[in-house]
Amino acid sequence: MDLHTLKIFQTVAKLGSISQAARELQYAQSNITMKIQQLESDLQTTLFYRHNRGTALTTKGSLLLTYAEKIFDLIDETKNVMMDDQTPRGPLIIGSMETTAAVRLPVLFSKYHKDFPEVDLTLKTGSTEQNIQAVLQYELDGAFVAGPINHPDLIQKEVFEEELVLFTDKDHPPISSIKDVQTRTLLVFHKGCAYREKFEQWLLQEKMLPNKIMEFGTLDGIVGCVFAGLGISMLPYSVIAKHIQEGSLRQHSLPNGYGKVKTMFIYRKENYLPTSLLKFIDMLSD
Numbered sequence: 001m002d003l004h005t006l007k008i009f010q011t012v013a014k015l016g017s018i019s020q021a022a023r024e025l026q027y028a029q030s031n032i033t034m035k036i037q038q039l040e041s042d043l044q045t046t047l048f049y050r051h052n053r054g055t056a057l058t059t060k061g062s063l064l065l066t067y068a069e070k071i072f073d074l075i076d077e078t079k080n081v082m083m084d085d086q087t088p089r090g091p092l093i094i095g096s097m098e099t100t101a102a103v104r105l106p107v108l109f110s111k112y113h114k115d116f117p118e119v120d121l122t123l124k125t126g127s128t129e130q131n132i133q134a135v136l137q138y139e140l141d142g143a144f145v146a147g148p149i150n151h152p153d154l155i156q157k158e159v160f161e162e163e164l165v166l167f168t169d170k171d172h173p174p175i176s177s178i179k180d181v182q183t184r185t186l187l188v189f190h191k192g193c194a195y196r197e198k199f200e201q202w203l204l205q206e207k208m209l210p211n212k213i214m215e216f217g218t219l220d221g222i223v224g225c226v227f228a229g230l231g232i233s234m235l236p237y238s239v240i241a242k243h244i245q246e247g248s249l250r251q252h253s254l255p256n257g258y259g260k261v262k263t264m265f266i267y268r269k270e271n272y273l274p275t276s277l278l279k280f281i282d283m284l285s286d
Helices: 003-015 018-025 029-043 059-083 098-103 105-115 128-136 178-182 194-205 219-227 237-246 275-283
Strands: 048-051 054-057 090-096 119-125 142-147 154-169 185-189 212-216 233-236 249-252 260-268
Touching: 003 018, 003 029, 003 054, 003 059, 018 029, 018 054, 054 059, 090 098, 090 128, 090 275, 098 105, 098 119, 098 219, 098 233, 098 237, 105 119, 105 275, 128 142, 128 154, 128 260, 142 154, 142 194, 142 275, 154 219, 154 237, 178 194, 185 194, 185 219, 185 233, 194 233, 194 260, 212 219, 219 233, 219 237, 219 249, 233 237, 237 249, 260 275
Parallel strands: 090 119, 090 142, 185 212
Antiparallel strands: 048 054, 142 260, 154 233, 154 249, 154 260
16 A cells, blocks of 8 residues: 555545546546545455446445545654744635634734734634634644633644623613523524624523524624614624624623633644644744
């Protein structure tokens, strides 16, 4: 088994088709088939089920794909180590919850870009759940998520503590009980958002089901619709502080146990981290 054959196997596994893999790798389809058959013979196992629509991995095939991805990741890591002269440069992709990106990150990113202009810094927003999976799948170098996070392959670093607040339009009467919340439409981010989960945990604890939930993909969408009187939401105070202080939104108290959420920066537990990421992590401690 050589790396060339392993790369062919990986391509077929990901595309689910020998013909598509042949086009991707610019090889004759017969050569791809021969290489896969040779690999199956060497390993004395069946790696693919063949069907009319292409191929599907067997149990052993799925296991080999896991090892193949680890091998190629290790090769990439080795190349990076050899080429790293300790000068931060190249791509650095950071994930974040949208609320954190809107309020906490502009100053941090501006300083980092000024100090390390050769780094191509990219920010991608998503829910905590999405960001965790993206870090584990090597799609992100690190991410800001709601924590704490317990995963054997991740390192976490606490960077902020957010105060959560319940907020409504400015003319909404005081919320004196959980029943006042139940009768309103809840405006929340999509599933996987830690703040939404906190909101739902509170309602579940009180044995309450909301009358209606509306999902949004943007922070501006939630805040704008609360301002218009469409419903009620729960987000970090830092996100809506300006609106509260201006009197355009109204803040309501939350019971103990639901008013605080830690924001963590997570990254993979690896022997080698690129200098660009190490400098970013160091900046979080400043």
